[in-house]
Amino acid sequence: MNFKIRNIEKEFSIHENKVNLILIEDTKFYRKTLMDLINFEKDKDAILFYEKSTLIESKKVLDIVPYPFTLDFNKSMLLKKLYKCLDRDVSLLYLEELERLKTQISDFIFRVTDEVDFDFDATNHFDLTKVFESVNLTLSYDEENFVDILVKYMSLINKIENKDVFMLLGIRSLLSNDELHKLYDYASHNKYSIIMVERVLLFEHFTEEDLFVLDSDFCEIF
Numbered sequence: 001m002n003f004k005i006r007n008i009e010k011e012f013s014i015h016e017n018k019v020n021l022i023l024i025e026d027t028k029f030y031r032k033t034l035m036d037l038i039n040f041e042k043d044k045d046a047i048l049f050y051e052k053s054t055l056i057e058s059k060k061v062l063d064i065v066p067y068p069f070t071l072d073f074n075k076s077m078l079l080k081k082l083y084k085c086l087d088r089d090v091s092l093l094y095l096e097e098l099e100r101l102k103t104q105i106s107d108f109i110f111r112v113t114d115e116v117d118f119d120f121d122a123t124n125h126f127d128l129t130k131v132f133e134s135v136n137l138t139l140s141y142d143e144e145n146f147v148d149i150l151v152k153y154m155s156l157i158n159k160i161e162n163k164d165v166f167m168l169l170g171i172r173s174l175l176s177n178d179e180l181h182k183l184y185d186y187a188s189h190n191k192y193s194i195i196m197v198e199r200v201l202l203f204e205h206f207t208e209e210d211l212f213v214l215d216s217d218f219c220e221i222f
Helices: 027-038 076-093 095-113 128-134 146-161 177-189
Strands: 002-005 019-024 047-051 054-056 062-065 165-169 193-198 209-214
Touching (some): 019 027, 027 193, 146 165, 146 177
Parallel strands (some): 019 209, 062 165
Antiparallel strands (some): 047 054
């Protein structure tokens, strides 16, 4: 798979076990590029993906992480999708137990309604996602562990949206060498592709990284 970022001539390739590290030295151009990428779902030309010359809709394969501190695992949209995944898995793995649970809940509801002087109707439909919601089921994670945050977020997005390309904006400088290696190892093991976009390189790049530099004179170095 290949991709192009607006106003950068180079066409980038995604390779297994490799991280695309894109360094943009000009501050204004870096800032403008980040803003374009953050809004890529509305601005379709900000980044384009190709598979054998066939254009792929970016939002189907790409998730952009602009800042790990703002990642919200438990926002309504993600949780609803996760609940549906859990519902599907539970229905397959715990079918008999789920049927017993449905019967117990139905019996309990009918006992409760018999205590009041009203008539009620109920359906046989049992929505397990509503049960998850009723107990406020949320994901837990270590808010101070950047790698834990990123790894769990990538796993969540892959599971519920089937995306496997993650673009991290300005995040490399927040991680230590050990943390970067852990992140890259995790991505490689799970066959995720990582694209890093940075303005400065605080330390030497690693063998796992394909480095591209757009210098302050807008010369492309790779």
